[in-house]
Amino acid sequence: MPEDVLFDSENRQSRAEVASYLRTFADKLDGDGPITLTAGGQSVTIDPPEQPTFEVKAEREGPADAPGELSVEFEIEWDEEQSGESAESSELSIE
Structure with missing residues (x-):
């Protein structure tokens, strides 16, 4: 099955910064609503x-x-x- 990349973000960050992003994502995932990822001019909402x-x-x-x-x-x-x-x-x- 072909892959269609909807969002892509990659950059070097400190371990603490990575942990903060993961915590934020985990908190959003623990909720009931959709999650929106945004970087630069790109954005995607997933549910x-x-x-x-x-x-x-x-x-x-x-x-x-x-x-x-x-x-x-x-x-x-x-x-x-x-x-x-x-x-x-x-x-x-x-x-």
């Missing part, structure tokens, strides 16, 4: 369902025998027509 699929991925990109780029990705996804069905889950913990 996640009550039970979206949540994926956490830590990965290292680059050659196997040399230092690479490390990343942690948090992804919340759902079908545009999702009607509350729940997916299988395994417990995630962050320590």
Whole structure:
């Protein structure tokens, strides 16, 4: 299925700034309404369902025998027509 990027923002920030953005997003996600993302001249409003699929991925990109780029990705996804069905889950913990 082709991917259509609706919003994209990437910039270097302090750990505290990243944590602040994540807290704000989490607070909005915990509410009932839509969430609007804005950066520069772009904006998108999303409205996640009550039970979206949540994926956490830590990965290292680059050659196997040399230092690479490390990343942690948090992804919340759902079908545009999702009607509350729940997916299988395994417990995630962050320590």
